[in-house]
Amino acid sequence: MNDEKQLHWLVRPSTVRKLWIGSIIVLALVVLAQTVIYVKGYFGFDAWFGFGAVFGFASCLVMVLVAKLLGLVLKRPMDYYNEPQDEPQDEQLSDTDVNHDKIKESSNGV
């Protein structure tokens, strides 16, 4: 109890529970209100009872799942673009350059 008193009133478990109950009541009311209030449908199906609620929830569900699946493919660690890019090679190239110079030197005297 003492522990609960120390928390900000908004994040106390009892408040959070009340908020959940309150929100569920509001959600239910918003759907039930359609029995009294006429929602004008433009294409027929969008005037169905509770269409907005179902459509809103379902489209969010789909978007979150799509994002989740894409995340499996697309997510990378924060420093993905900062990794130092490996730079091997170049040694052999300079090798042949040296040989080439030697030959030049030796053929200089002709």
Place this chain on the structure above:
Amino acid sequence: MEFEFFSPAFVLLIAAVLICLVKGHARTAVILVAPIITLWAIWQIPDGVQSTVKFLSYNIEPVEGSPLRRLFATIFAIMVFVGGLYSFRIARWYELAAAFAYAAGAIGVCFAGDLITLFLYWEMMAIFSTIVVWCGGTPGAKAAGIRYAIMHLLGGVVLKVGIEGVVVGTGSIQIQPILATDFSTWMILIGILINAAAPPVSAWLADAYPESTPTGSVFLSAFTTKTAVLTLILLFPGEPVLIGIGLFMVMYGIIFALLENDVRRILAYSVVNQVGFMVVAVGIGTEMALNGAAAHAFAHIIYKALLFMSAGVVIYRTGKNKCMELGGLFRTMPLTCACGIIGALAISSFPLTSGFTTKSMISQAAIDSNLVWVYMLLTAASAGVFLHAGIKFPWFVFFQKDSGLRPKDAPWNMGLAMIIFASLCILLGVFPEVLYALLPYPVDYQPYSIGKVLFYLQLLLFSGLAFFVLLPLMKRTMTISLDTDWFWRRAAVLLFKVIERVFASIGKVVSHQRTRLQKFLHRVAVRYLGQPHTADSEERGVFARSWPVGTTALWIAALLSAYVLLYYL
């Protein structure tokens, strides 16, 4: 004062120069007064072309007025004022000067009467917005600024190619409605769409904006994409391809914002999402749709800047910008939290906010044109906006868990700037007629009917429920998401590496063969000329030896006889 030749943009340009020259209170005065003079100047411009200047063989029209142009210029000027108020105490002078010049470019585009003037101001925006990105000061900001500059200069080149094509083809540099039918009009469309953050290059926006300073991103969020929307309305109203592009942007913005951990990157993706709504509206192209696009751009600048301001205060006070590191800030930042929530509700087009009265015009336009799928996708997207920006942003920043951070609330000027924009969000939601009166076409539209409000409440509140039910699926991770910028940040680099390697191996083969050839020639030379530097003639090659004079004389005699013989034959 007459604005026949001088666009109101010049007021801000002069202010940008003055910001560099003066200091202290004088600079503050310039920052706060110049936008108000600009606003006054904007409303002095009557409809129609104000003047024509002959340049080469073209008729340049530096200033042209129309209700649509004034509307965009007005919100840009308001944005500069509130943005200046927000940032004048913490932003460095060069950032503010660049931001003012950037805004001047945007206002110049608003009043450009011909394609050449438009292009000049367009490039001005590209240059000065790059400087604003660079003002972020970090190595990340430097790199992102270079990528941003390349993207926008490339977009400028594409636009210029298109303009040249149209000038050659039609001989006219007038700004008038066209459709993308041939190469040059397509180039113009692509050039504009690059600035609108359309696919496949949308990634530049979320790449660059979050790298700027907290104050810089407020300015950046307002101008580039919205001038692109204005230009689309002026040049491509009713271009059908825009509907598809816009819908893609809408969905792309939502999905990527859901994946994101960086607070400002979430907001950056939702810029793409919101601009997508406007692009769809331009594609529909009816008077209602174009009114909707203009009104939505107006409202969007206000609430998006408000969201960036709220995020900016958090970053300024805590130095942190990741959802995972933030949370529970509502305790000590009530004002920032409240303004952030108002901005979030407005972007989600909650009833009584500016988003509702403007975005629903676009949906109405889709209904009027009988575009069922477009309407359904826009409605689904409205739910998605509430999900990714409306709840996600305030929840992860201000509530969520207790991060233990107890930062102070916003300084007075930042707080005042947020209060002004938050009030405007609600004002335009409660009294939409104020904005409707400024729209380019007469408005015959009732935003509020009890049935529609109920429908949107169902839609939005149940998206909210979805958010909290699906919260376990949305755990933030310390990650970034690959976007199309992977193609120029990684794939292009790899491609260059491969090309470099191919050339390196070709070079190796060539130099090896050259060495062999040189050795061979050397051997031949030794054989016939002998080792160099030898005193002994016998050791030299056959052509390098010394021969007796008698032998030479004999050979010459033989040659001459042969010659005489041949002559007489």
